[in-house]
Amino acid sequence: MEPLSRRGWAVDVAVAGLVAAVGLLEVWVPFESLSGDGSPFVSTVGVVWFAAHLAVRRARPWVALAGLLVWPLLGVFEGGQGLHLLFFGQLVPVLVLVFTIARHGTGTYRRVGTGAAIAFIALADLFVPLLQSPNELLFHWGVLTLVWLVGHGLRVSADRAAAEAVRAHVAETTARERELAAISDERARIARELHDIVAHSVGVIVVQAGAAEQVVEDDPEFARRALATIRTTGSGALAEMRRLVGMLRDPDPGLGHDLAPQPGIAALPDLVEAARGVGLSVDLDVSGVPPTLPAGLDLTAYRVVQEALTNVRRHSRATSARVAMQFAPESLEIRVTDAGPARQPGAEPGHGLVGMRERVALFGGRVEADAGEHGFTVRAVLPLERV
Known part of the structure; x- marks a missing residue:
């Protein structure tokens, strides 16, 4: 079983306290479900014993299993001397334990716990005459089976829901990773194209500057036009460079670049x-x-x-x-x-x-x-x- 949270502890203690209170009322009122000629004091000890182990059924599962099943068997082998037969004080704690085994038990504990509960009921049927009538056998075996199936069904449903949640999370994560990869690839492609645009613009600037230098004295008008082209081209190149830097993506190494102008x-x-x-x-x-x-x-x-x-x-x-x-x-x-x-x-x-x-x-x-x-x-x- 998984480590128990504070809330889990509180729930288990509350259930144990409720079972103990009803069990004590069953002994001392008494309820019609009380059977046998046992001692109220011994039965009271048994009810408290059951409740104490019921409180740790998930935190200390093996301790709870031993306490709830082994000690009452001693009374069974002694012919039930000193113990009453109780529905709320004895059978209900066993049913709660069986539900916990089916719902939360794993591995060896689940197998051993289920087998121990079956053995406990079988031995009680063999040694306690009051439990051997057909009505009693049908009732407690039917209830035991039903409780185990309910716990098992809830466990299967919870496991299926957890598996679906994991699959949904994996699918969402995979889709997000694909989207991020596509975004990264597209940004790298954009960065390369902007790089080519800037490189072409710089090449134009170099050519125009060289031409203007050659004719600045002989043809000042041509030089002015070249400088205007340099200014316009340089401004555009700076704008594209700012976008390129803003991408925060370096082009993939090893890819060749065609410095010709991109289509528009x-x-x-x-x-x-x-x-x-x-x-x-x-x-x-x-x-x-x-x-x-x-x-x-x-x-x-x-x-x-x-x-x-x-x-x-x-x-x-x-x-x-x-x-x-x-x-x-x-x-x-x-x-x-x-x-x-x-x-x-x-x-x-x-x-x-x-x-x-x-x-x-x-x-x-x-x-x-x-x-x-x-x-x-x-x-x-x-x-x-x-x-």
């Missing part, structure tokens, strides 16, 4: 054509005037559309989708909608939405997903940062 909104028509090439009819609708966006924000808008269309191909049976981009003065809203239905209704979602949320959150935006009656919709809102 301008590459969406090519993305749409690629989707059409694999059998997905995509309509692209752009409203508003697209401003010049920082490279990181431009890339994020592209990745949101790319990931949303990828999810349509992977998780939906839809043959068509619509991409709507609306440029407002302060924000960009992206909405990707398909007609559904899902390939596997109720299937566990992938990590595409996790990646979108990570990217959009980096720029202070938000992503919403809605599985409606007529398909799946992904909506992303990005605050605009002009360069």
